[in-house]
Amino acid sequence: MTNRREKIILDMDPGHDDAVALMLARIHPRIDLRGVTVVAGNQTLEKTARNALNVATAVGLKGVPVAAGMSRPLVREQVIADDIHGVTGLDGPVFGEPEVALDPRHGVDLIIDLLMASDGDITLVPTGPLTNVAVALRKEPRIAERIRRIVLMGGAYQLGNITPAAEFNIYADPEAAHVVFTCGRPIVMMGLDLTRQALCTRPVVQRIRALGNPVAVLFAELMEFFTKTQKEVFGWEAPPLHDPTTVAWVADPTLFETKPMHVEVELRGEKTYGRTCCDFYGITGNGANAEVAVKLDVPRFWDFVTETLALYS
Numbered sequence: 001m002t003n004r005r006e007k008i009i010l011d012m013d014p015g016h017d018d019a020v021a022l023m024l025a026r027i028h029p030r031i032d033l034r035g036v037t038v039v040a041g042n043q044t045l046e047k048t049a050r051n052a053l054n055v056a057t058a059v060g061l062k063g064v065p066v067a068a069g070m071s072r073p074l075v076r077e078q079v080i081a082d083d084i085h086g087v088t089g090l091d092g093p094v095f096g097e098p099e100v101a102l103d104p105r106h107g108v109d110l111i112i113d114l115l116m117a118s119d120g121d122i123t124l125v126p127t128g129p130l131t132n133v134a135v136a137l138r139k140e141p142r143i144a145e146r147i148r149r150i151v152l153m154g155g156a157y158q159l160g161n162i163t164p165a166a167e168f169n170i171y172a173d174p175e176a177a178h179v180v181f182t183c184g185r186p187i188v189m190m191g192l193d194l195t196r197q198a199l200c201t202r203p204v205v206q207r208i209r210a211l212g213n214p215v216a217v218l219f220a221e222l223m224e225f226f227t228k229t230q231k232e233v234f235g236w237e238a239p240p241l242h243d244p245t246t247v248a249w250v251a252d253p254t255l256f257e258t259k260p261m262h263v264e265v266e267l268r269g270e271k272t273y274g275r276t277c278c279d280f281y282g283i284t285g286n287g288a289n290a291e292v293a294v295k296l297d298v299p300r301f302w303d304f305v306t307e308t309l310a311l312y313s
């Protein structure tokens with residue numbers, strides 16, 4: 001592995017697991033966080049933007065623009081995940097007034113500006129619905145060739161979580177996901193098949209809380225609420241920590257096994273709207289358009305998260 005820092009834009013809808021993704025991206029020595037864009041998803045844009053500023057303040061984010069993007073999906077009616085993330089979208093901890101302010105630019109324009117000014121070396125890391133990325137691709141198609149790759153949390157080749165067929169981020173804006181999966185750039189997909197291996201158990205939370213720094217304590221507070229709702233809705237004893245797997249892949253892909261697959265988003269199915277149809281066995285003969293994560297090295301992943309959060313003082 002080289003020592004090169006990977007430039008990323010984190011596009012998120014915080015969200016408990018998005019918050020942890022930002023904690024990792026802000027401080028990991030292999031990650032060079034160039035911008036944070038916010039999208040409606042787990043909650044309305046007003047709330048996800050506020051949450052992004054709260055977490056940005058908590059992790060001491062400085063000199064990195066945070067911009068609010070799309071407030072609605074492209075075609076479908078809006079769906080949110082307040083059953084999982086609460087009324088604020090980040091229920092649990094109590095935040096003061098944020099010290100980080102929103103960049104005046106629209107999130108879509110921030111994505112376009114950063115990519116057009118780059119040497120094609122920025123990885124997009126979306127951890128919410130793909131509305132911002134899709135609109136950026138349509139508004140300025142020249143960005144496509146400048147995207148190094150897209151490492152996203154979304155979809156599933158097995159079971160969904162918002163419907164039996166679909167995962168929340170894709171279901172919340174299937175048409176946007178279609179734009180992204182057909183954009184022609186390399187995609188790494190962290191679907192539910194992978195993220196359900198990243199179960200944030202009580203010993204994991206205790207180990208991280210014991211780090212004692214304010215970010216580690218915030219992690220523990222977030223996970224206490226997240227554990228409760230994931231148990232109520234899905235019966236999980238420990239919640240899957242979906243979004244941080246994206247940042248972990250960028251920092252250390254050896255934590256994961258991936259499999260090339262052709263991924264297509266279902267846009268017309270009555271019961272399957274928003275499903276990522278992943279051609280696991282290559283039966284369509286369509287070439288792969290994504291590396292789909294299939295296996296997580298669980299102990300090393302939690303070491304990665306713990307060691308990264310230990311970098312905070």
Ligand SMILES: [Ca+2]
Binds near residue numbers: 012018041127
């Ligand atoms: Ca998210």
